[in-house]
């Protein structure tokens with residue numbers, strides 16, 4: 463018997479043993495809800511007035527942290543497997559929390575929440591896990607202080623815990639020093655509570671889910687080139703949100719479909735917001751065989767069904783303006799590149815160093831253990847493709863995207879791959895192993 467996925471060996475150390483797939487991955491999966499959009503649905507639902515009903519909400523650890531924070535801020539949020547219902551009372555309905563707000567592993571939660579809290583006349587303390595404790599907060603603290611919030615934290619607000627005392631905010635014009643949707647969104651949330659028009663200038667366009675949601679909740683926001691304008695004092699109204707599937711989660715199976723021999727995978731409900739589709743451009747440039755069936759009905763956030771099959775791939779260069787459109791997909795793109803003909807260069811991706819782990823270091827160190835020819839550079843990596851990978855003991859380092867990349871790698875590795883700290887995957891894709899199992903049989 464060839465056991466492709468052996469979950470019986472999971473132990474308390476969270477060690478999982480995975481085996482090569484020699485039959486191919488075949489079948490259909492429905493991609494779980496988008497993490498960025500799920501977070502924002504809770505945030506906007508909480509600051510809007512009235513009921514917001516969210517379907518296909520991602521029940522991943524990060525989004526559950528967002529729910530928990532808003533409950534501590536006094537918002538009534540009902541949640542079951544089918545839907546999340548938020549009973550918003552407007553920003554004035556949010557109350558000073560009696561407990562510390564714990565964002566767990568979620569950078570999106572802490573940075574966007576800091577923006578919301580900045581405009582509220584009370585004190586709160588925000589903490590997260592050890593990974594959050596190493597991630598830079600100055601990028602949101604600086605503009606929010608400039609708008610009038612009193613924020614402090616370790617090393618003058620560089621790191622958590624953060625303490626926020628919100629107040630009356632002034633609008634600002636702010637040129638983002640890094641292309642970051644989290645920083646943009648934090649300022650836009652604060653801007654909704656500020657006096658006057660807040661203008662954010664992006665160096666490169668980043669995901670625009672916050673802007674789309676302001677409109678969805680009945681607010682106004684405008685964009686001219688890379689400048690975004692929002693007026694303070696707007697009243698938002700609760701609405702229904704159907705969260706599209708997360709292209710960042712789909713990416714693992716798009717790549718698996720290309721690199722595991724004899725595969726043919728259909729991915730339903732893939733979010734196709736143009737600020738997120740860099741992975742599809744890369745797959746196309748590298749020669750992936752994909753078919754698209756767009757869903758016409760989705761105006762709020764477009765979606766499609768994508769079919770992918772085993773492909774002959776060639777190396778490519780990835781850098782410049784595309785980086786924010788695929789920043790979270792770089793770990794799995796690195797694995798893809800190990801199976802392509804020729805060299806792949808990933809550049810302009812310094813931001814990888816400040817994610818859940820330093821993703822330049824963790825991708826390179828873990829793929830090297832499997833025998834990949836991969837070198838770290840200051841702003842990315844260089845991968846020489848066409849090398850056969852061999853199973854080894856590898857570690858997610860508590861980073862969900864590294865964990866999933868390594869689990870997909872196991873499918874093409876000769877011999878067993880042992881994955882340490884596999885539980886991190888629940889941060890963004892709790893049904894990941896279920897889906898992998900379903901495609902493997």
Ligand SMILES: O=C(O)C1=C[C@@H](OP(=O)(O)O)[C@@H](O)[C@H](O)C1
Pocket residue numbers: 497498499570641642643644645647669789790813
């Ligand atoms: O706004 C968001 O939902 C996110 C923005 C990105 O981070 P940055 O804003 O730090 O680039 C991305 O990496 C993260 O997973 C989610």
Ligand SMILES: C=C(OP(=O)(O)O)C(=O)O
Pocket residue numbers: 497524567568569570571790817818863890
């Ligand atoms: C970087 C990520 O998320 P966050 O910044 O919200 O922790 C991610 O999901 O890859």
